[in-house]
Amino acid sequence: xxxxxxxxxxxxxxxxxxxxxxxxxxxxxxxxxxxxxxxxxxxxxxxxxxxxxxxxxxx
Amino acid sequence: xxxxxxxxxxxxxxxxxxxxxxxxxxxxxxxxxxxxxxxxxxxxxxxxxxxxxxxxxxxxxxxxxxxxxxxxxxxxxxxxxxxxxxxxxxxxxxxxxxxxxxxxxxxxxxxxxxxxxxxxxxxxxxxxxxxxxxxxxxxxxxxxxxxxxxxxxxxxxxxxxxxxxxxxxxxxxxxxxxxxxxxxxxxxxxxxxxxxxxxxxxxxxxxxxxxxxxxxxxxxxxxxxxxxxxxxxxxxxxxxxxxxxxxxxxxxxxxxxxxxxxxxxxxxxxxxxxxxxxxxxxxxxxxxxxxxxxxxxxxxxxxxxxxxxxxxxxxxxxxxxxxxxxxxxxxxxxxxxxxxxxxxxxx
Numbered sequence: 001x002x003x004x005x006x007x008x009x010x011x012x013x014x015x016x017x018x019x020x021x022x023x024x025x026x027x028x029x030x031x032x033x034x035x036x037x038x039x040x041x042x043x044x045x046x047x048x049x050x051x052x053x054x055x056x057x058x059x
Numbered sequence: 060x061x062x063x064x065x066x067x068x069x070x071x072x073x074x075x076x077x078x079x080x081x082x083x084x085x086x087x088x089x090x091x092x093x094x095x096x097x098x099x100x101x102x103x104x105x106x107x108x109x110x111x112x113x114x115x116x117x118x119x120x121x122x123x124x125x126x127x128x129x130x131x132x133x134x135x136x137x138x139x140x141x142x143x144x145x146x147x148x149x150x151x152x153x154x155x156x157x158x159x160x161x162x163x164x165x166x167x168x169x170x171x172x173x174x175x176x177x178x179x180x181x182x183x184x185x186x187x188x189x190x191x192x193x194x195x196x197x198x199x200x201x202x203x204x205x206x207x208x209x210x211x212x213x214x215x216x217x218x219x220x221x222x223x224x225x226x227x228x229x230x231x232x233x234x235x236x237x238x239x240x241x242x243x244x245x246x247x248x249x250x251x252x253x254x255x256x257x258x259x260x261x262x263x264x265x266x267x268x269x270x271x272x273x274x275x276x277x278x279x280x281x282x283x284x285x286x287x288x289x290x291x292x293x294x295x296x297x298x299x300x301x302x303x304x305x306x307x308x309x310x311x312x313x314x315x316x317x318x319x320x321x322x323x324x325x326x327x328x329x330x331x332x333x334x335x336x337x338x339x340x341x342x343x344x345x346x347x348x349x350x351x352x353x354x355x356x357x358x359x360x361x362x363x364x365x366x367x368x369x370x371x372x373x374x375x376x377x378x379x380x381x382x383x384x385x386x387x388x389x390x391x392x393x394x395x396x397x398x399x400x401x402x403x404x405x406x
Contacts, residue, residue, distance in 0.1 A: 006397050009393035009394050012390035020379070024353055026347040029358045029361050031360070032365065033372045
């Protein structure tokens with residue numbers, strides 16, 4: 001359980017780093033909007049990642 | 060039963076609502092004629108015949124009810140036909156003596172209260188009609204945020220002098236204890252040591268050293284009631300046999316929660332003090348230092364700044380913000396699950 005959820009958390013953070021430029025998404029949300037441009041493919045990558053999260057809990 | 064955005068209504072018990080609901084579309088416009096605030100006078104033209112206050116009551120939208128709440132401040136009263144809706148959603152401060160708010164206060168209307176108003180607010184908390192969202196202090200002012208059940212209809216009470224009355228929120232809301240203590244500390248410029256126990260242990264422990272009773276002779280004064288056995292949880296077995304005796308770990312739930320709250324509160328106080336007088340860029344980066352919910356706190360701070368400046372972030376920025384907050388929530392849940400899976404208590 002520890003290892004499985006640790007892997008999932010690491011995947012989360014990697015996706016965040018790839019899409020939003022920081023693993024913990026610090027200083028990305030600022031008053032007035034978002035500090036970085038988020039590409040359209042970042043949303044697709046997030047969606048793919050979220051779809052994979054359910055896999056370890058099936059069966 | 061039928062559910063509306065504002066709550067649930069029983070048509071069997073309230074036939075008048077059925078009538079008004081069916082007539083809602085053809086009722087003439089009923090609204091506020093006080094015209095004392097720009098929003099009230101502007102609403103007359105904006106809402107015409109279809110957007111009357113009556114429809115707003117049946118379909119309570121945030122903007123309509125906020126306008127209605129402002130009208131209440133101006134002395135306008137509602138017909139007694141609507142006690143339930145009005146009492147639930149609008150008259151948050153009807154029983155709290157206060158000075159009317161100014162329209163420029165955003166996002167919630169703010170009111171100045173005196174000590175009597177503060178006590179009345181605590182009375183409302185006691186009755187359960189109002190919930191408490193926040194309690195914080197400035198050097199000369201104490202703030203209390205009272206949310207309404209409808210978004211954006213809450214109210215913020217401010218009291219000058221910065222001294223909390225003797226009757227404290229903590230008597231009804233235990234969670235307020237630390238907020239009130241720290242507010243008293245920061246707002247009244249009292250040194251923390253003047254608060255009993257140095258503000259360290261919720262008055263739960265009579266002695267500074269929590270295990271002192273175990274080593275103290277019987278002649279010493281008895282500790283406070285919170286240290287009696289019924290409030291304590293003794294660990295059933297030694298964690299490291301031979302080194303720590305059984306019963307060495309004695310803790311009360313309240314003391315531990317209090318200690319955790321104290322740590323969080325002190326950390327928050329440090330962040331608050333750093334924020335005071337800082338530039339907006341600097342202040343926007345500070346919430347990220349508050350624990351694991353960095354993204355969500357930055358999100359909340361950004362929303363607060365936008366509300367205060369009456370500015371709105373572009374709609375296309377809403378999705379990445381929400382996505383980031385959700386990703387962070389997921390990551391935190393995974394981390395918590397991993398930790399709880401390895402904790403002995405969960406086995």
